[in-house]
Amino acid sequence: MADRSHDAAPGGGLGLPSPHERPYSAILDSRGTSEDSSRHLDLSVLQWPASDDFDYPKAFAEVDLDALARDVDAVLTTSQDWWPADFGHYGPLIVRMVWHCAGTYRIGDGRGGPSASLQRFAPVDSWPDNRNLDKARRLLWPVKKKYGRRISWADLMVFAGNRALESMGLRTFGYAGGRDEVYQADRVDWGPEQAWMADERHTGVHDLNGPLAADQLGLIYVNPEGPNTVPDPLMSARDIRDTFRRMGFNDEETVALIGGGHTFGKTHGVADPERYLGPEPAVADLEQQGFGWQGGHGTGQAGDTVTSGLDGTWTQTPTTWDNSYFRNLFQYEWDVALSPAGLWQWVPRGGAGAGTVPDAHDPAVRHAPTFLTTDLAFRVDPDYEPIARRFMEHPEQLAEAFARAWFKLTHIDMGPRERYLGPLVPQEHLVWQDPVPPPVRTEFSTSLTLDEITQLKHQILRSGRTIADLVSTAWASASTYRNSDRRGGSNGGRVRLEPQRSWEANDPETLHPVLQTLEELRPPNISMADLVVLGGCAAVEAAARKAGHEIDVPFTPGRIDASQAWTDPQWFAALEPLADGFRNYRSRRAQHLSERLLIDRASQLTLSAPEMTVLLGGLRALGIGRDGLGVLTATPGVLTNDFFVNLLDMRYHWTPATEKSSSEATFEGRDRSTGEVCWRAGRADLVFGSNPELRALSELYAADDAEPNFARDFVAAWDKVMNLGRWAQNRSER
Known part of the structure; x- marks a missing residue:
């Protein structure tokens, strides 16, 4: 935008060290990228704070946007002695503030963007490129103070950017509220540099x-x-x-x-x-x-x-x-x-x-x-x-x-259009909003009776597809969700469309026959998006039953199938997982250690550390692990706690099967008395015995009396992932 920084030589006009003499890590190392021992993994990224009963969409709906516009316009044209306005108008400064806030977004991992409000927190608030934007935000404080919780800082900043453009003569494309208030910085990998x-x-x-x-x-x-x-x-x-x-x-x-x-x-x-x-x-x-x-x-x-x-x-x-x-x-x-x-x-x-x-x-x-x-x-x-x-x-x-590019810049991280709030939302549906059409009939999917759902489950389980195949297909659909920009998830059923159906992580040779079977079984009143999830839920129920647990896995219909015409392969390519520790998948392009990538994916799925732990252990028991890696059970497809039991069993000692310092390292679990190789595992598996906090959770689920709680907790975490991103059904979902 207007003001940038450079790599000039340090100086000392104020007697202060230059930015080049102040290491980045000394300001705030919030990137979570340190490659130290797995015993020092930072799990705080997985802590999901409980929300109160405040209903932000309802509060935002009570805001008079015309009155808000007048309040913002008054700020734009009233020069303050403590920071006088260039050319008598703060519009350019506010535009730069919003641009630099929104411009942190990147499609590779969905991090950044205005919704995250990163510019309000370290380290982004202190980037050389954001010099003096602290004044722009302070100019808006009287407006934020007046409206309080009825409008979040992120919504206010984007609104002010639009008003700045309008006041200087541009007709903007539109505006949507719906960005929740943020009280701390998201943890983002900003790169390897230290200055x-x-x-x-x-x-x-x-x-x-x-x-x-x-x-x-x-x-x-x-x-x-x-x-x-x-x-x-x-x-x-x-x-x-x-x-x-x-x-x-x-x-x-x-x-x-x-x-x-x-x-x-x-x-x-x-x-x-x-x-x-x-x-x-x-x-x-x-x-x-x-x-x-x-x-x-x-x-x-x-x-x-x-x-x-x-x-x-x-x-x-x-x-x-x-x-x-x-x-x-x-x-x-x-x-x-x-x-x-x-x-x-x-x-x-x-x-x-x-x-x-x-x-x-x-x-x-x-x-x-x-x-x-x-x-x-x-x-x-x-x-x-x-x-x-x-x-x-x-x-x-x-x-x-x-106008269109500005709207995209300031709304790209909001996810589906169903999250947009307010009377200024454009009517046009844009391909980067990942549009999902409305159902052909209002009773579509939601008209399924309990008997019909039960019958479909039986048909799916009798189809010849294995528990692992059905579970992995449902996981491939739902686990694309990224909370950073609210993209992906099971709604839309895009696992059956390009590019998702051809992703290496989804093992197309296994995925395509499962999708074909489900399509052949699909009755007219259920979407493929729902049927894929239902197939996974039926498989989990069957696996739990084999382990002696009669558990009803929740299934809520209502997902809609997206079309290929509204699914741009190039745009969706950014969602392709380079690594998924839950499936023990890792591509050659993946960077960082596998256990760190696992934690990042769990964070995107809004999982807590216990949820991440029980999900991975349960998926391994169901046979989910590329080429059997990490499936530490003799009975794959049965929902047991065997992964944790065998990982922690002192009968086995683990030795590297490859270079152990490699990000793709694999290990062998050998019987201490015979030397026989009994198990194979990756870094994303062994970390649950190495890291103290994760070992504590593994011990919880490995105990002799743990299986009932393990099965219950796995089903709850599974249900959470299956329903991520269904904004049309539940906008308050985080």
Whole structure:
């Protein structure tokens, strides 16, 4: 967005260490990526706080959005002495705040985005790229104070971003509430680096690793000076495309977002931020009360504001929506130059454009426009250039493209449209919302009687498909759910569609015959989405019965089948699991240790540590483990506690079957007296005997009197996963 950071040399204008001298881990190591011993696994990510009886959708419905708009508009146009508004309007600052909050989203793991409110908490609140956005949030506090719990911070920030755009002349595409209040930071892997603006996330020719999207630690997107501060627009275009693709945006959306966003506001670099800015909020003095980056140049505000070190304004109308950004991009020839702080930026050649751009605070002063290396990327890249030129020639197309891209940016992490609240929700269904059609008949699926459900269970169990096949198919459908962005889950039945039906993790050779059998058995009043889950529930009941437990596994119908036409394979590819410890599956592309990936998946499934433990042990007993890995029972398909009993049995000792330091390490459980190999297991299995907390839970379920409780707890955790993501039926589901 407007202000970025750089890799400048440290300085000491305030007598303070620079960001490069303050390791990232000293501010807040909340990434949970340390590769230390499995005995020190951080399980706090699995703790799911109990909610009170507060009904946020009901409270939000009571908010008068017209009155809220007036309150926000008053903030936008009332300059405060403690942080004067550039050009007399806070609109550009608020747009940058929302953009940087929403821009943390990445499709690889669904983390980030405005719903998570990460910008309000460390470490994101202290990223160099978010300098001075603490002031933007503080400007909105009087509005938040007035409305209290009726509107969450995340909903308010996105609403304020829309109002900022509307007040500056753009007709927005729409707005939805529905983002719950957040009181602590989500734990996100932000990368391997230990210092701001470090770059250890690339391999090969600047290839970005894992689910990461930002180009360096502390950036929202890419370095505005160019890759690693090299002012090369064509190289910058490559990084922009990779980063925005990882955020879920194509080339047209990318050009519209950056060009539209840079229509507003300015960058601030009248002095070197490394010399004249104090510590970031996470480590600022107590009396700063959450503020950071205390300015040490002049007054520290208004014309003396220091943010990124880049300095200038893109357009002649920085608080008015138009296409002047693209007119300037092609009207002038551009030369690279240094900002007052010594950062690379671009100015019109030969003094062109002088005096055309207003000063942010002094009406008697005028400037030439200033662009960034990332802006010039749209002029030199052969794919970006025609899009940018079209937006210059057709401003109405720019307005439409930006409004839609902005809506996507600020709503992409909300999940299905059924979660959207309020009268401003657009009527159009968008493919990135993972749409599921309404049922053909209102009685569809919900008309099933108990006798019909019982008969279907019997037919499924007599079909010749094994308990493991039915359970793994249901798990393949439901376990795609990601709580980070509310995508996936059993609703939609997309396990029968591409790309999900062909994922390696789902073992297509086993999956396809099961789906074919279920389709042949399906009566007209039940969806395949429901039938897949029902098949898994029937199999669990049968497995429990074999173990001597008569347990009714809950089944709630009402899932709807999505269509292939509304399932974009490229968009859904991001949900493909690179590892699933519950199935002991791991692809060659997976990074990190298997037990850590298991915990991350359990977190996405909203599981507690006990739920994760009982689910994995139960699935192993049912025969779920790639090539039998981790199935520590002589009777697979019977819901016993054998996994825990045999894992903890001192008759067996475990020895590495492969290099034990490998992320894909496997182990053999040998009989101590004979040396015979009795079991094979992976890291995601052995961690339940190695980690003290998980061993305590394993001991609970391995006891002689544990089987009834084990079976009951497994069924409860299974039912929870099977119903994740059914927002149309239960919006309060978390």
